Amino acid sequence: MKFQRVKALTSKEIKKTIREPAVLFMIFLFPIVFVLAFGMSFGGLGGSTQPVYALGVVNMDQQNTANYTLHFIDALSATKILSVQIYVDNQTAQDDLSQGKVQAVMLIPDGFSQSLVSYNAVPDDPSQWVNVTVSLYLDKGSIVATQAIPPIIQQVLDTFTNQDRQTVLTPVSLQIASYVETKQTSAFEFMAPGMFTFASIFLIMMVAQSFTQDRENGMMKRIRTTPTTPTEFMTSQIISYMLIALIQAVLVFAAIHLIGFKPNVDFSAYALAFVFVLIFSLSNVGFGLITATVAKTSNAATGLSFLFVLPQLFLGTFVGASLSSAAQTASKFVPSYYVTDALTSLFLRGAHVTSQTVLFDFATVTASCILILAAGIILYAKYYRI
């Protein structure tokens, strides 16, 4: 492989992107305008019909007098909105929370039962009560969960302290005191990770157009009369679109930063986010090639590319913020979902770059994108010579 050829072809591809106004708009301006418009206009949250939230419970209560703790947990499960998962130690629970496996973690403190016992003994004399605090940690990335979970738990707690209708005036000594991650995530922040993926998906159309156009105007053939090898040509295409994806990601990042998305994470999270976008761009080249194989003309390619653009858009980015459960299942089959999921873990849940979820997403994205790219190259090479 001759670097001189790859470099020349890459620079040609980049020049095309920068110089053709339609391409420039589609690749750079459109995503940014979309992100800005979306971010500025998106106010409330789209509350869908009663989803189930996973609540991690860490029970630190030593004296389980009167089984209050168990009753409490049972009462929480009975709400049907919460699916309770018991943890033996706080650390595991917190890890799972940061990786999005549960939406909230509740810490039942030592003395919880004792507190309720003291309350029931003298419901009218607060000075005799043992005060405890139930701590609740919430997933910043799940906006619906942050708003829905605390009131549910509060309601359940109230049933333990206000059983007697006559004593409504009695102050409740139990309170949810510890919102460690109480900062309310805005709807925009919730969607920000998906925006990285969003911009990149349109590369599918660009790649498909690039190949069909070069076929139409005879450039593919002309390149084939030179000693350029198919490997050199494909490498130049892959490098070009990785570069374009990188520039896109930087621009989108600047745009969402401008709107106010400033995740409090270290450099490694950002670096990994960009690596994700780069690897994801491979699948766009792959889907673009598949489109270019099927499409006879560049016009047909534009339309056909939406066959790959739309599912990835609606199932794997912020566009499909509240999905039906069927769509949630379907989303597991698009690579963009894993990119968005990983970026959400990194930026919103504060997951470490080496955490299990992020690594799983990374492996999934890498494997699927390489497969899609390979499929694209094989399919294209079967019907057209490169």
Next chain:
Amino acid sequence: MDKFAIVMEDVVKNFEDVTAVNHVSLHVASGELFGLLGPNGAGKTTTVNMLCGLLKPTSGSVFVGGYDVQKENVKVKELIGVCPQETATYPYLTGIENIELFGNLYTLDRKTLSARRDMLLEKMGLAQDAKRKVEKYSGGMKRRLSIILALIHNPQIIFLDEPTIGMDPQSRRAVWDFMQELKREGKTIFLTTHYMEEAEILCDRVGIIDYGKLIAVDAPKKLISKYGVANLEEVFIKLTGRKIREEV
């Protein structure tokens, strides 16, 4: 280099419903300026595409520079320069950028590339417009650029598929002069055309192709005297009973 730059042995090319090239055998000597002459649809482009490895013959074999085009594709590609019939250039690049891209594809070094580039731009009368984007070029300018792209690496064997089609007389003359200069340098040129006078003025030998069949091969003068006519146009009429350019 081989005695023969181009050898075709009983070559047939079938498309789904037509036989584009029908049992053609041909030898073109090294250093020869050969013209393949024929009306539209005769099979000229199909022939060139097989010679430069873009199309696989249905049967028969093709050798260029002594190499089997099918088996030693890479060797052949390094020897040849091809100017396709459609003016394939990148519209969003400037003339210079197009030239440099192809120079790099042939892995020319910087110095050689810029020297060849400037010489060819001058020869083809494009020096003035070299820095403009090709989408702003006229049809004739694109053709001249296309010829430069084919010649940037100073190839030994040159294929020019209807290079002067749609050019103004002045540009056509410049291209003819340049082809003769290339011939003096010892290059082999395989030219296709349906312009009789082009073939007559330039070519050492011409092959007349009609409906995929090579119906005559000889020096223009010999063909003219053999059929006792005034020019190649009349040779074609004599052979086929038709005028060569009736459909243009």
